[in-house]
Amino acid sequence: MRQYGTELALCQRYFYSVGGSGLYERLAFGGVWNSGTSGTGILCCPVSLRNPSAISIGYSSLSQIAGNFAGGSTSTATSLALDMVSDRQVAINVTIASGATAGTVCNIVASGTTSARLYVSNEL
Numbered sequence: 227m228r229q230y231g232t233e234l235a236l237c238q239r240y241f242y243s244v245g246g247s248g249l250y251e252r253l254a255f256g257g258v259w260n261s262g263t264s265g266t267g268i269l270c271c272p273v274s275l276r277n278p279s280a281i282s283i284g285y286s287s288l289s290q291i292a293g294n295f296a297g298g299s300t301s302t303a304t305s306l307a308l309d310m311v312s313d314r315q316v317a318i319n320v321t322i323a324s325g326a327t328a329g330t331v332c333n334i335v336a337s338g339t340t341s342a343r344l345y346v347s348n349e350l
Contacts, residue, residue, distance in 0.1 A: 235272070235273045238271065238272055238273045239273055239274065239275060239276040239348065240275075240276055240347070240348045240349070241345065241346070241347050241348065242269075242271045242272065242275075242345060242346050243343055243344070243345035244269065244343070244344050244345070245286070245336055245342045245343035245344055246340060246341065246342070246343055247340065248336065248340060249336060249338050249339065249340060250294075250300070250335050250336055250337075250338065251335060251336045251340075251342070252294075252333050252334070252335050253267070253269065253291070253334045253335060253336060253342065253343075253344040254267030254268055254269040254316075254318050254320075254333070254334040254344060255267055255268060255331075255332075255333040255334070256268045256331065256333070257317065257318075257331070257332040257333070257334075258329065258330070258331065258332050259293075259295060259326040259327060259328050259329065259330050259331075259332045260328060261326070261328050262324055262325065262326050262327065262328065263321055263322055263323065263324055263326065264319065264320070264321050264322075264326075265293055265295075265319070265320055265322075265326055265332030266309055266317050266318065266319050266320070266332055267293075267317075267318050267320060267332050267333055267334035268315055268316070268317055268318075269315070269316040269317075269318055269344065269346065270314060270315055271314045271315070271316065271346065272314075273314070274313040274314050275311070275313055275314065275346070275348050276348050277348055278311040278312060278313055278348075279311070280348060280349065281308070281311055281316065281346050281347060281348045282308065282346070282347050282348075282349075283306060283307070283308045283316070283318060283344070283345070283346055283347075284344075284345050284346075284347060285306060285342075285343060285344050285345070286341055286342055286343040286344075287341075287342075288302075288303055288304070288305070288306065289302060289337070290336060290337050290339050290341055290342035290343075291303040291306060291320075291334060291335075291336070291337055291342055291344065292322070292334070292335050292336070292337035292338075293320045293321075293322040293325075293326060293332060293333070293334060293335075294332075294333040294334070294335045295325060295326040295327065295330060295331075295332065295333075296326075296327060296330050296331075299325060300335060300337060301322035301323055301324065301325045301326070302322065302323075302337055303320050303321065303322060303334070303337075304321045304322060304323060305319075305320070305321040306318055306319065306320055306321075306334075306344075307319045316346050318334060318344075320332065320334050
């Protein structure tokens with residue numbers, strides 16, 4: 227029988243989910259705003275993905291996800307899309323209506339709910 231940590235790491239190669247803990251929890255962070263409406267956040271996975279070229283991104287509800295920018299302000303996401311994948315990092319493009327400043331730090335956060343979830347899936 228495998229230990230729990232080993233089994234969990236094997237599962238996370240195929241599916242990884244963040245969120246569900248805090249009202250404004252950071253889901254993806256450390257990216258940059260490319261314009262006042264478009265930015266990229268980075269989701270760091272705990273283990274290497276099995277096949278980075280075959281992953282997809284999902285979320286609980288777009289209305290529960292927001293872009294976060296200078297001063298702690300947020301704006302609800304109008305779209306999320308997969309940008310780039312390495313073996314343990316997923317860059318996620320977020321689009322908002324307005325409010326961000328190009329060149330500043332982009333975070334993707336839960337929008338005032340503990341129900342927000344962001345996940346990557348790596349089907350065979």
